[in-house]
Amino acid sequence: xxxxxxxxxxxxxxxxxxxxxxxxxxxxxxxxxxxxxxxxxxxxxxxxxxxxxxxxxxxxxxxxxxxxxxxxxxxxxxxxxxxxxxxxxxxxxxxxxxxxxxxxxxxxxxxxxxxxxxxxxxxxxxxxxxxxxxxxxxxxxxxxxxxxxxxxxxxxxxxxxxxxxxxxxxxxxxxxxxxxxxxxxxxxxxxxxxxxxxxxxxxxxxxxxxxxxxxxxxxxxxxxxxxxxxxxxxxxxxxxxxxxxxxxxxxxxxxxxxxxxxxxxxxxxxxxxxxxxxxxxxxxxxxxxxxxxxxxxxxxxxxxxxxxxxxxxxxxxxxxxxxxxxxxxxxxxxxxxxxxxxxxxxxxxxxxxxxxxx
Numbered sequence: 001x002x003x004x005x006x007x008x009x010x011x012x013x014x015x016x017x018x019x020x021x022x023x024x025x026x027x028x029x030x031x032x033x034x035x036x037x038x039x040x041x042x043x044x045x046x047x048x049x050x051x052x053x054x055x056x057x058x059x060x061x062x063x064x065x066x067x068x069x070x071x072x073x074x075x076x077x078x079x080x081x082x083x084x085x086x087x088x089x090x091x092x093x094x095x096x097x098x099x100x101x102x103x104x105x106x107x108x109x110x111x112x113x114x115x116x117x118x119x120x121x122x123x124x125x126x127x128x129x130x131x132x133x134x135x136x137x138x139x140x141x142x143x144x145x146x147x148x149x150x151x152x153x154x155x156x157x158x159x160x161x162x163x164x165x166x167x168x169x170x171x172x173x174x175x176x177x178x179x180x181x182x183x184x185x186x187x188x189x190x191x192x193x194x195x196x197x198x199x200x201x202x203x204x205x206x207x208x209x210x211x212x213x214x215x216x217x218x219x220x221x222x223x224x225x226x227x228x229x230x231x232x233x234x235x236x237x238x239x240x241x242x243x244x245x246x247x248x249x250x251x252x253x254x255x256x257x258x259x260x261x262x263x264x265x266x267x268x269x270x271x272x273x274x275x276x277x278x279x280x281x282x283x284x285x286x287x288x289x290x291x292x293x294x295x296x297x298x299x300x301x302x303x304x305x306x307x308x309x310x311x312x313x314x315x316x317x318x319x320x321x322x323x324x325x326x327x328x329x330x331x332x333x334x335x336x337x338x339x340x341x342x343x344x345x346x347x348x349x350x351x352x353x354x355x356x357x358x
Contacts, residue, residue, distance in 0.1 A: 005044070012045045058081050061080040062081045100349050111205045112165060112204050123199060125156065127160070143167025146267075174204045176348070180304045185308075199304070205275065213277050220247070249276070251275055322340060
């Protein structure tokens, strides 16, 4: 990272020198272009220079503490060094964020889908718990949520559900949650006390605008039906539930949450648009990288990004080898879940920095 920062600082100095030249002064267009470049580079150069100064202060304070005979003064210099080193860490983290490429989807709203995977009824119960975990996380971050689609199982879990999430950094903080989430525990339906392994899949998609994904009316087939609850219990007396089938891709989305057919159709269209947008992005990435794995996979037990082990009270993310022994706080959408998010974002920044330096 230091080599990259030195290169940027050298470029900053070169641009500043060119701006001061008579040639640039006589060319208003060139002067404006140089000014924009200088401003962009300055956003990185300013904290980099502050970082170098903080490093100098820390080293100087450590040296003074080591050479000081007076215990009180030595302690003072050590405190000064610690303050400077804390500043170094803060500036380094800020520079890492500034150096990595910006995610084009950052700032977008999110549609998060949860589906029961392998494990029958237990998988449906687990999908319901994951859905609530993300709702609690959103509530703690003061993000707004809206249920777009929800299909309950007969015993109270979820077959599948889709949640729209709006709020600052929602996509950036949730994007790494996509994948297979595995649970290991004794199900409530198990009488012999054996530990079962079940899965649920999570897909995090940026929400697309209508202008970004155009869906022509002739491409969509709409069916309406009466909404039902678990076990076939009627929750609507009119045909308000909506099923949309996108003919070109075969995608099917269902919305039955509202009593209004129009509102359900609107929600279903939002979900369909998000899926098509995610598909288009995946295809573009596949063309660039030649290979890409599906966000969700098949839901089989072996395809996992995170395991939630109830007997040991721990959750482990297998991509970054990060473990929390506060399982209940994770499932409550608490700070322990944010710990996974922060660790995944840090790993992403490190990977991007390594790639840019390579």
